[in-house]
Amino acid sequence: MTGSSVSVSDLVHCHVGQQHPVRVDKISIEAGEKVAIMGPSGCGKTTLLSCIAGILSPSSGEVQVGETRIDQLSDSRRRKFRREHIGLVFQEFELLEHIDVKENSFLPLWLDGREPTEEEHAKLLERSRRCGIEELLHRKPRALSQGERQRAAVCRALMTSPSLILADEPTGSLDGASGRAVLDLLFEEADLTGATVIVVTHDSTILDGFDRVEELSGSVS
Amino acid sequence: MSGPMLRLALRSLAHHKVRTVVLALCIALVGVLPAAVDGLLDLYRARLEARALSTPLVVGAPGSRSDLLIHALYYRGVVERSIEMKVAMEAGESGLGVPIPIHLEGSVNQYPLVGTTPDYQEFRGIRLAQEHHWPQRLAEAALGAGVARSLELTVGDTIATDVHKLHDLAGSYPLLLKVTAVLPATGTPDDDAVFVSLHTSWVVTGEGHGHLKIDPEKDFHLVLESKSNHVTASAAVVEAVEVTAENEDSFHFHGDPDQLPITALIIDAKDDEGATILRSRFRRQKDLQTIDSMVELKELLTVVMRAKAILDANSMLVIVATTLLLILIVTLDVKVREREVKTLERIGAPRGFVARLLFTEVSIVVLSGGFLSYLLAIAAIRFIAEGPLLLP
Numbered sequence: 001m002t003g004s005s006v007s008v009s010d011l012v013h014c015h016v017g018q019q020h021p022v023r024v025d026k027i028s029i030e031a032g033e034k035v036a037i038m039g040p041s042g043c044g045k046t047t048l049l050s051c052i053a054g055i056l057s058p059s060s061g062e063v064q065v066g067e068t069r070i071d072q073l074s075d076s077r078r079r080k081f082r083r084e085h086i087g088l089v090f091q092e093f094e095l096l097e098h099i100d101v102k103e104n105s106f107l108p109l110w111l112d113g114r115e116p117t118e119e120e121h122a123k124l125l126e127r128s129r130r131c132g133i134e135e136l137l138h139r140k141p142r143a144l145s146q147g148e149r150q151r152a153a154v155c156r157a158l159m160t161s162p163s164l165i166l167a168d169e170p171t172g173s174l175d176g177a178s179g180r181a182v183l184d185l186l187f188e189e190a191d192l193t194g195a196t197v198i199v200v201t202h203d204s205t206i207l208d209g210f211d212r213v214e215e216l217s218g219s220v221s
Numbered sequence: 222m223s224g225p226m227l228r229l230a231l232r233s234l235a236h237h238k239v240r241t242v243v244l245a246l247c248i249a250l251v252g253v254l255p256a257a258v259d260g261l262l263d264l265y266r267a268r269l270e271a272r273a274l275s276t277p278l279v280v281g282a283p284g285s286r287s288d289l290l291i292h293a294l295y296y297r298g299v300v301e302r303s304i305e306m307k308v309a310m311e312a313g314e315s316g317l318g319v320p321i322p323i324h325l326e327g328s329v330n331q332y333p334l335v336g337t338t339p340d341y342q343e344f345r346g347i348r349l350a351q352e353h354h355w356p357q358r359l360a361e362a363a364l365g366a367g368v369a370r371s372l373e374l375t376v377g378d379t380i381a382t383d384v385h386k387l388h389d390l391a392g393s394y395p396l397l398l399k400v401t402a403v404l405p406a407t408g409t410p411d412d413d414a415v416f417v418s419l420h421t422s423w424v425v426t427g428e429g430h431g432h433l434k435i436d437p438e439k440d441f442h443l444v445l446e447s448k449s450n451h452v453t454a455s456a457a458v459v460e461a462v463e464v465t466a467e468n469e470d471s472f473h474f475h476g477d478p479d480q481l482p483i484t485a486l487i488i489d490a491k492d493d494e495g496a497t498i499l500r501s502r503f504r505r506q507k508d509l510q511t512i513d514s515m516v517e518l519k520e521l522l523t524v525v526m527r528a529k530a531i532l533d534a535n536s537m538l539v540i541v542a543t544t545l546l547l548i549l550i551v552t553l554d555v556k557v558r559e560r561e562v563k564t565l566e567r568i569g570a571p572r573g574f575v576a577r578l579l580f581t582e583v584s585i586v587v588l589s590g591g592f593l594s595y596l597l598a599i600a601a602i603r604f605i606a607e608g609p610l611l612l613p
Contacts, residue, residue, distance in 0.1 A: 055566075094560075098233050098236030099229070099232045103228075108569065111225075111568065113226070113571075114225070156568075
């Protein structure tokens, strides 16, 4: 498995009811790179990440992940692309409260309408061991600490062995040590699979380990 | 619906236990009444029709036809007037069928006391156990299976008839009945009736009686008038309440036996021709009315069905209201679960997945409620069906 390159150019996205659209002139990320995107609040970091993930469709501009022009895909195909190629980690973890950690990890497969194979079960066990949540697989999210929840969320994001990992403020709800542990985990997994990692953050203390940092302040109006 | 979706739906329902159980119970309660009423009506219709089919021809005094039907076939209610025993005798003498007189005025522990002849046993095809026999003598009784079970009585036990005229100055006494048979359960009104001979029934209703012999010399305080061949006693003379070998001969009936009352007459016609001739003869008599049980029952059921249509309309309105409430609850639920929905969308849930998931959840709740409703209705039908046949 190798990572996907990401290229964004002349991106404009207008949120409904927002006066100033988000603009990104150009960002280019090589396959396998670990990139932090920084910038002041409201500059459009999360919007950019959402456009790369295909959660949002840009008003204009190009978004390319690997060989695929995300901005040209239909909504259904963007969803499918996201399930198959992109692992997402959110600040608030976004785990479903009514299913346990194991089921949360298999959620991307379930959304594809299929049960996990034996191989995927084994892969989850192996990954959960590396994430340090092997003993927590049958617990509901509410029974976990913040750090454990984020590790569970990382475990879910990696379930489909994505070529691109997008994380939106993954350390925002964690203390320093827990945040660092989660980032190290993401980098470790990315090193193993060769996946590209893009992390949106406003915390300059966590930049160790990134290949480079993209500042959005100058390119967003 | 895929396995994973079903699992997700079940997990969500299990997570919100209270909401799920309350919704399922609401649906169950809304559905149980129409389901139980439907089931009970079907059951009763089948039972009533079976009884009417096996008792096609009934004769009685003019009056309400449905009252006569219910009285003669199901032992409920009273008829305004009785007919004379001679009607039954004449029918028997015609040789066109077997007359089965019914005299139903008394009761035992609120169960109807049916005075009839031994022909009733053969007419209904009642098979008795070896040591049991149909009541032939005075104060003998055969108990329906339901009566025996409810009162915990068996052959050899005794039971008193009910006294209806507590303030009768002339005296009104219960009669002790000896149980000589317990009928097998048939699921018919026979299960909840007590059968006696016509003579016993007449004694119970005061058409006949028995009392101790009075010696005018010794019992002068009981004598109102004494003539050489006739003694008139006062009401202070205690009537016999139990038939014994000593007093059995003292029981007697005043008046012409042909004129003793019966409240209905069932005709077990020899064949269709016999039934037609007898029906025609009875119809010519102004003081009699003849009813074809099935025709009368269908008319009665038409009235019941009209009432049921109103109940059905009411049930339909309640179901519509519940459906609207369910839609409202689901809409509010989507708002409450906005974050979960957003998560599913963000990690790539296919288009329409969330809607299908919600539909699956609602379907499970509705099906569970419906199934629970079905079980409750079955339980209610069984519970009520084991009891006496509910008739006005």
